[in-house]
Amino acid sequence: MRNDKEDALSRLLRNLHPARSAATQHSSRRAVLRNIGIAGLSLAVSPAFAEELVKLPFASGPRERPLTHDFPQKGDMILQRVRPPLLETPMEVFDRGVFTPNDQFYVRWHWAEIPNSVDVDAFRLAVRGHVDRTLSLSVSDIVRDLPRVELAAVNQCSGNSRGFFAPRVPGAQWAHGAMGNAKWVGVRLKDVLDRAGVKAGAVQVRFKGLDEPVVPEAPTFRKSLAIDHARDGEVMIAYAMNGEQLPLLNGFPLRLIVPGWYSTYWVKMLSDIEVLDKPDDNYWMAVAYTIPDTPHASITPGQSGVKMVPINRMVPRSFFTNITDGASYTAGTRVPARGIAFGGDSGVAKVEFSSDGGKSWQPARLGDDLGKYGFRQWQTDFELADKGDHALMVRCTNSSGEVQPDAPNWNGSGFMRNVIETVQVRAF
Amino acid sequence: MLKRLAAIACFGSALLSSTPAWVQDLPTIKSTTVELPAGDALFPGGSSANAINNNCLACHSPDMVLNQPPLPKATWEAEVNKMINAYKAPIDKADVPAIVSYLVQTKGKD
Numbered sequence: 001m002r003n004d005k006e007d008a009l010s011r012l013l014r015n016l017h018p019a020r021s022a023a024t025q026h027s028s029r030r031a032v033l034r035n036i037g038i039a040g041l042s043l044a045v046s047p048a049f050a051e052e053l054v055k056l057p058f059a060s061g062p063r064e065r066p067l068t069h070d071f072p073q074k075g076d077m078i079l080q081r082v083r084p085p086l087l088e089t090p091m092e093v094f095d096r097g098v099f100t101p102n103d104q105f106y107v108r109w110h111w112a113e114i115p116n117s118v119d120v121d122a123f124r125l126a127v128r129g130h131v132d133r134t135l136s137l138s139v140s141d142i143v144r145d146l147p148r149v150e151l152a153a154v155n156q157c158s159g160n161s162r163g164f165f166a167p168r169v170p171g172a173q174w175a176h177g178a179m180g181n182a183k184w185v186g187v188r189l190k191d192v193l194d195r196a197g198v199k200a201g202a203v204q205v206r207f208k209g210l211d212e213p214v215v216p217e218a219p220t221f222r223k224s225l226a227i228d229h230a231r232d233g234e235v236m237i238a239y240a241m242n243g244e245q246l247p248l249l250n251g252f253p254l255r256l257i258v259p260g261w262y263s264t265y266w267v268k269m270l271s272d273i274e275v276l277d278k279p280d281d282n283y284w285m286a287v288a289y290t291i292p293d294t295p296h297a298s299i300t301p302g303q304s305g306v307k308m309v310p311i312n313r314m315v316p317r318s319f320f321t322n323i324t325d326g327a328s329y330t331a332g333t334r335v336p337a338r339g340i341a342f343g344g345d346s347g348v349a350k351v352e353f354s355s356d357g358g359k360s361w362q363p364a365r366l367g368d369d370l371g372k373y374g375f376r377q378w379q380t381d382f383e384l385a386d387k388g389d390h391a392l393m394v395r396c397t398n399s400s401g402e403v404q405p406d407a408p409n410w411n412g413s414g415f416m417r418n419v420i421e422t423v424q425v426r427a428f
Numbered sequence: 429m430l431k432r433l434a435a436i437a438c439f440g441s442a443l444l445s446s447t448p449a450w451v452q453d454l455p456t457i458k459s460t461t462v463e464l465p466a467g468d469a470l471f472p473g474g475s476s477a478n479a480i481n482n483n484c485l486a487c488h489s490p491d492m493v494l495n496q497p498p499l500p501k502a503t504w505e506a507e508v509n510k511m512i513n514a515y516k517a518p519i520d521k522a523d524v525p526a527i528v529s530y531l532v533q534t535k536g537k538d
Contacts, residue, residue, distance in 0.1 A: 071464070245455070
């Protein structure tokens with residue numbers, strides 16, 4: 001086995017990338033392999049830093065995940081994958097406020113070549129392609145020379161809640177914690193594009209970060225927005241998150257913010273902006289992150305021949321944050337219920353609560369409106385008159401009139417789940 | 429003034445005494461170096477895991493695979509082929525049946 005492993009390693013090591021820019025330092029997987037070889041690979045089958053397990057409420061296993069605090073600038077996170085990191089926010093974090101703390105904000109990377117060091121003085125953001133002037137902007141250029149804007153916005157993975165799909169689908173088996181809300185501070189993408197001068201005939205703007213695939217031939221992660229979207233004055237480049245610079249794993253030093261759209265577009269460690277004069281057909285736009293062009297991106301399992309389009313706007317969702325499945329209450333007493341909601345690509349118009357499995361609904365009180373793209377707290381209270389099992393439900397209607405559906409959607413990628421959430425409780 | 433106060437509240441740590449007044453409301457972004465966990469665990473299963481350990485760990489740790497629900501063999505074949513064709517994983521073609529077999533055995537479903 002050792003010899004096999006070394007063969008695989010030497011195959012891999014032949015494919016080393018050339019040296020990288022002075023601005024970043026990759027703790028390269030390939031370099032690690034080169035330095036320590038197979039002898040350094042742990043024989044442990046579970047990570048040594050797993051100290052506590054959490055149970056995710058999926059219909060089938062495996063449900064247990066380690067709770068880890070071994071990631072830099074991160075507190076307790078649900079560990080979905082060590083490398084490249086997939087870290088989920090525990091649900092109780094959302095009960096503490098509408099802004100998700102940076103040290104518990106979820107993390108999702110596609111490729112394992114992530115710089116572990118960024119020198120702010122050497123870092124440059126390139127703006128190039130179908131423009132009058134190619135730019136090479138330092139962080140300081142961006143912070144000092146362009147108007148500052150601030151926006152609260154939810155960042156949600158396309159596959160948030162994938163673990164609840166039935167039938168189950170492959171992919172990161174997230175519960176509901178692949179989302180977070182932050183106050184982003186930065187500059188308008190429009191202002192940066194205007195500096196470069198977008199030429200007539202531009203159709204899209206493509207974004208790339210500092211991360212790279214381990215195998216150089218693999219498709220680099222790049223995402224594109226239509227030119228009008230990129231220049232809408234809302235899409236921004238953030239250098240601060242909840243009043244601090246971004247944690248490295250959330251995209252330090254610069255991250256694209258695309259309010260109301262799924263996180264796949266929110267390119268982390270943004271280093272390259274390319275204005276295109278023809279539509280982007282790269283893998284991450286044309287194949288990955290595409291959804292059926294159907295209501296709720298929903299199809300029947302096994303259905304084929306469906307037109308696919310790039311995932312785009314988010315849809316409304318709402319969650320309980322103080323009640324979980326299996327909670328029990330004394331019949332006939334008042335019980336507080338609360339949680340968070342967001343409208344997707346528009347604000348929260350209303351949140352309704354049901355304690356009878358959706359037969360009747362009552363409006364919940366809404367917390368302060370801190371921006372239409374952010375989380376909104378909701379709260380109410382209820383009384384379970386009869387002993388026995390009860391289904392509590394919550395649903396959000398956004399300001400465009402879109403309401404969460406009664407039935408779950410299904411697609412093979414596990415994208416865009418937004419069915420009305422239900423928790424099963426008991427009164428005794 | 430309000431804007432200044434808000435900026436101070438947000439970026440208190442940026443207020444160094446030697447900084448000229450006109451840039452005091454600008455945040456300081458500091459160079460950052462971190463260490464990421466290695467994620468160098470192996471797939472369990474001894475020799476039955478040789479093929480998957482030899483071919484799959486360069487790009488990702490085993491945990492996400494082990495966290496998958498039971499999936500049909502056709503789904504696992506599609507996943508392995510996606511790794512090879514879309515993500516250019518340097519997987520030995522001869523090892524593909526053993527990798528699929530391991531996945532079906534560990535994470536299979538009729």
